[in-house]
Amino acid sequence: MxxxxxxxxxxxxxxxxxxxxxxxxxxxxxxxxxxxxxxxxxxxxxxxxxxxxxxxxxxxxxxxxxxxxxxxxxxxxxxxxxxxxxxxxxxxxxxxxxxxxxxxxxxxxxxxxxxxxxxxxxxxxxxxCKTKTNASASSIADFIIENLEKRVPYKIVFVLLKKNLKYNDQKPLGMKVQISGRL
Known part of the structure; x- marks a missing residue:
């Protein structure tokens, strides 16, 4: 390793x-x-x-x-x-x-x-912030945390995240998210 x-x-x-x-x-x-x-x-x-x-x-x-x-x-x-x-x-x-x-x-x-x-x-x-979107890593993490704390199912959180990023002008080129624990 x-x-x-x-x-x-x-x-x-x-x-x-x-x-x-x-x-x-x-x-x-x-x-x-x-x-x-x-x-x-x-x-x-x-x-x-x-x-x-x-x-x-x-x-x-x-x-x-x-x-x-x-x-x-x-x-x-x-x-x-x-x-x-x-x-x-x-x-x-x-x-x-x-x-x-x-x-x-x-x-x-x-x-x-x-x-x-x-x-x-x-x-x-x-x-x-200069970016029009919420495409920074910290804002994406805050979005995921906020929705998971509201007990939204994690699969729906990722669908919502894709929709939010899709409608903005600047989209991230790629994204990898790891979540652990009881979901």
Whole structure:
């Protein structure tokens, strides 16, 4: 049996960019990696219906975080009004929650005060995906998971998937799906 290579890790730096772009000393490196992972998992859990493609995080300086979110339905994230200030404040609070900063809190169970929120700068860009279809691997997987959780029979899920992909302009050239467990 041959050795398996992760397809994204194999291409990083050549044809694809890293999803986190920053430099940190030994002291902060592991903290930033875990903080990025925490942000990605929480955002994907809270806004599962947005159809995330990828979340890029870059840090220029210590308290400046730039987040680029590629989604299929940006209205789920930012609402119909449009401004992202509410989402930025929510992300700041998530970061404070993860870091466990208690120095700026008035009470142990209250959130950070205005001075702490002003020190941390979060720049947020929400970008709608370029593809007209749901032909990306993550969106296809989300479609299958969503329907299987609704207890739709798996054969019908694949028929629905074919119909959805058939009526769009850009169709994938091929697809292989593996499902295991009790179906």
């Amino acid at each position: 041959g050795q398996k290579v992760h397809p994204i890790g194999f291409r990083l730096g050549i044809t694809q960019l890293h999803l986190s772009q920053w430099y940190a000393s030994k002291k902060y490196y592991s903290k930033y990696v875990l903080e990025d992972h925490f942000l990605r998992t929480i955002l994907k859990k809270q806004y599962a219906k947005a159809g995330f493609e990828k979340i890029e995080i870059s840090r220029k300086i210590e308290n400046h975080i730039e987040i680029v979110i590629h989604v299929q339905k940006p209205a789920v994230l930012i609402g119909k009004k449009g401004p992202t200030e509410g989402l930025q404040k929510e992300i700041k609070k998530l970061i404070f929650k993860y870091r466990g900063l208690s120095s700026g809190f008035n009470e142990p169970n209250q959130g950070p005060n205005d001075n702490d929120l002003k020190r941390l700068k979060v720049v947020l860009y929400v970008i709608k």
